[in-house]
């Protein structure tokens with residue numbers, strides 16, 4: 658589905674003192690493609706703005722990001738990167754679905770925001786993204802929902818970091834987040850967890866989202882974190 662499809666819907670996404678009015682497909686489920694799933698167990702979760710994204714947007718809305726480079730991983734529609742752009746960041750939204758990147762670009766343009774968007778599979782990051790590293794801030798919302806995601810992100814995130822990079826991942830307490838957080842700590846990354854309430858609609862994951870913040874260990878040399 659493309660952003661100009663008449664079946665798309667508008668959604669107001671709260672982000673601190675902002676509201677982002679974005680356009681998205683009416684349902685992720687309707688976009689399921691059996692062939693794609695058979696190929697890579699890929700599901701079109703990009704088409705929704707998940708509770709963790711609303712929490713991440715609130716966190717970013719309270720930050721001053723003037724002059725910072727920010728990348729959003731598994732961005733879907735890219736609301737985190739959009740809020741970062743409103744706070745002065747040079748923001749890049751990434752997702753492995755080209756359709757998601759199309760919606761992210763369309764929505765940022767529609768909101769008058771300067772934000773880039775690129776297709777990126779965490780397991781095979783393109784030079785166009787790697788060349789922009791290190792980023793000052795790496796963000797993601799609800800990206801640790803499968804064990805394989807943590808494995809891919811443990812390899813990718815160190816490659817996108819410099820010594821002063823901060824990583825913020827909002828997670829709705831998914832069981833598969835735990836091994837990722839444990840492995841980052843074992844590898845010497847500092848870790849802090851804030852438990853924040855979900856603004857607006859709550860789903861079956863409940864009213865609280867964990868916001869994990871990490872910074873690399875001293876002497877960080879892009880070493881992959883093995884989960």
Ligand SMILES: C[S@@+](CC[C@H](N)C(=O)[O-])C[C@H]1O[C@@H](n2cnc3c(N)ncnc32)[C@H](O)[C@@H]1O
Nearest residue numbers: 702703706707710731732733753778779798799
């Ligand atoms: C649950 S959705 C969250 C979307 C958005 N961050 C939000 O919270 O509204 C997970 C996102 O991760 C993306 N994703 C999953 N595996 C990926 C991979 N290997 N590389 C890049 N993106 C991936 C999906 O396409 C999807 O947009």
